[in-house]
Amino acid sequence: MTTSDTTTTEYVFDSPSVQGRQQLNHLQTLLDPITTGVLDDIGVWPGNRCLDLGSGGGSIARWLADRVGPTGQVVAVDLDTEQIDVPSRVQVHGHDIRDGLPVDGPFDLIHARLVLMHLPNREGILRDLVDALAPGGWLVLGETPDRPQEVLAAPTAADAELADRVLRTGLRVVSAAGVALDWAYAVEQRMAAAGLVSIRGNEYSPMVTGSDAGALLMGTYVAQVKPLLLDAGLTEDELFRYHALMRDPRFRAWPFLRLVTTAGRKRAGDAEQTR
Numbered sequence: 001m002t003t004s005d006t007t008t009t010e011y012v013f014d015s016p017s018v019q020g021r022q023q024l025n026h027l028q029t030l031l032d033p034i035t036t037g038v039l040d041d042i043g044v045w046p047g048n049r050c051l052d053l054g055s056g057g058g059s060i061a062r063w064l065a066d067r068v069g070p071t072g073q074v075v076a077v078d079l080d081t082e083q084i085d086v087p088s089r090v091q092v093h094g095h096d097i098r099d100g101l102p103v104d105g106p107f108d109l110i111h112a113r114l115v116l117m118h119l120p121n122r123e124g125i126l127r128d129l130v131d132a133l134a135p136g137g138w139l140v141l142g143e144t145p146d147r148p149q150e151v152l153a154a155p156t157a158a159d160a161e162l163a164d165r166v167l168r169t170g171l172r173v174v175s176a177a178g179v180a181l182d183w184a185y186a187v188e189q190r191m192a193a194a195g196l197v198s199i200r201g202n203e204y205s206p207m208v209t210g211s212d213a214g215a216l217l218m219g220t221y222v223a224q225v226k227p228l229l230l231d232a233g234l235t236e237d238e239l240f241r242y243h244a245l246m247r248d249p250r251f252r253a254w255p256f257l258r259l260v261t262t263a264g265r266k267r268a269g270d271a272e273q274t275r
């Protein structure tokens with residue numbers, strides 16, 4: 001299966017770096033309870049065949065492997081397989097999903113969290129993923145949108161202003177680098193247009209406090225795009241202060257980061273369309 005787009009926008013973050021690996025750990029700590037809640041809601045069963053795209057640290061592939069048991073199958077795909085920590089019964093593929101899927105469907109569940117928003121041909125990939133679903137199978141996509149955020153508390157007013165400016169600049173530079181911050185809320189429409197039914201979604205937006213997983217996650221993002229932030233006018237001193245703030249429990253912000261999860265189901269036949 002292939003997609004037709006040939007654009008070569010690179011993934012803006014650096015998973016093999018120390019900061020990239022920390023990013024994947026914080027993502028899992030912060031977001032796995034939300035994602036597994038959605039997966040629990042739609043149901044993952046023994047014997048199911050599942051695909052996890054852009055698996056990162058592999059925590060969702062691991063969770064799926066537990067659910068599908070020895071009679072099921074989980075396929076985990078990522079550009080960088082070094083970080084994917086999964087049992088040997090999970091099939092791991094090092095692969096660029098801009099080139100299509102490395103394995104054929106059908107799958108009972110396809111999941112991708114914070115992946116399609118990075119890919120230039122996300123619309124074509126979504127359609128390919130729908131094609132790869134088994135009748136009755138679910139597509140679950142987690143993405144993050146651009147939305148105003150508010151600093152609630154910081155040691156000084158200058159710190160609050162800095163945190164706000166770093167986040168706004170960060171969103172601007174990653175957006176310019178090809179990350180689609182307007183995609184998260186568009187997924188529902190694209191799923192409907194691709195014929196999925198029983199579409200549902202939720203948005204998770206935790207308050208973050210300096211030194212918690214959310215604040216440390218923001219620090220890892222900022223560290224990975226540091227050259228872009230310096231080019232955009234922030235200074236080394238400002239970034240140094242930002243990292244100190246992300247470790248300082250006197251810093252609080254809300255909303256600050258978000259996960260929008262949307263799920264849709266491939267039509268299975270009249271009897272099964274009531275969920």
Ligand SMILES: C[S@@+](CC[C@H](N)C(=O)[O-])C[C@H]1O[C@@H](n2cnc3c(N)ncnc32)[C@H](O)[C@@H]1O
Binds near residue numbers: 027053055114
């Ligand atoms: C933000 S991380 C999310 C990781 C994981 N899904 C999570 O939420 O914990 C994005 C992941 O997608 C992978 N990725 C980015 N572009 C990719 C591509 N073109 N093909 C395959 N994987 C890709 C990255 O290597 C990284 O592991």
